[in-house]
Amino acid sequence: MTDANRKSPAAAPGKTAAESAVTMTHQVLPHDANPAGNVHGGVILKHIDTAAGVVAMRHVRGWAVTASIDRMDFLKPVFVGELVIIKASLNLVGRTSMEIGVRVEAENLLTGEVRHTNSAYLTFVALDDHGSPRPAPPLVIEGEVAERRYRQAQRRRELRRMAIAEERNG
Ligand SMILES: CC(C)(COP(=O)(O)OP(=O)(O)OC[C@H]1O[C@@H](n2cnc3c(N)ncnc32)[C@H](O)[C@@H]1OP(=O)(O)O)[C@@H](O)C(=O)NCCC(=O)NCCS
Secondary structure, eight states: OOGOOOOTTSOOOEEGGGGGEEEEEEEEEEEEEEEEBBBBBHHHHHHHHHHHHHHHHHHHHHHEEEEEEEOOOSSOOOOOTTTEEEEEEEEEEEEEEEEEEEEEEETTTTOOEEEEEEEEEEEEEEEEEOOBOOOOOOOOOOOOHHHHHHHHHHOOOOHHHHHHHHHHHH
């Protein structure tokens, strides 16, 4: 576990994922969808980016920008009239970057049926007043779920770094 992800809140000033986690909802209207009533993927992506941005800003209490969004699959369609539920929380904090996991569900308001439609992982970077990366507060890892999410996020971070390095080196 890195310095920025200590287990004990007493070991370093830090914040838990629960302190910045958000659940945002949005009722789908006709202008969000294609003529068949399916919500555009870009609309869902915007909600995901917005929710993750709120988490990042809550954690750093300052500006943060999207550095990357990992592969995203649309598992189930979302239809006009349904409620989109976006749950976002921190998985890992590096030095200046943060991985945020987002789960999207669609609720049929007439039947109460809830479907898992997307999951995504985004990396945000905390910025100072000059627009340069600045250190983010450590993430306090509490409980089994947070430990598992942290471990999985570490693997993805490594894969991302390797992909970026490969691209840069041609
Ligand atoms: C994101 C950004 C600030 C990174 O700046 P940079 O000069 O490359 O910063 P660094 O190389 O010092 O990296 C800073 C951190 O970002 C991470 N990072 C940089 N590029 C990344 C990427 N593509 N994916 C994931 N993480 C990335 C680094 O690993 C590093 O993490 P760490 O501090 O936790 O170790 C810069 O590329 C930028 O401003 N991009 C545009 C952002 C934007 O406009 N987003 C859309 C609107 S919000």
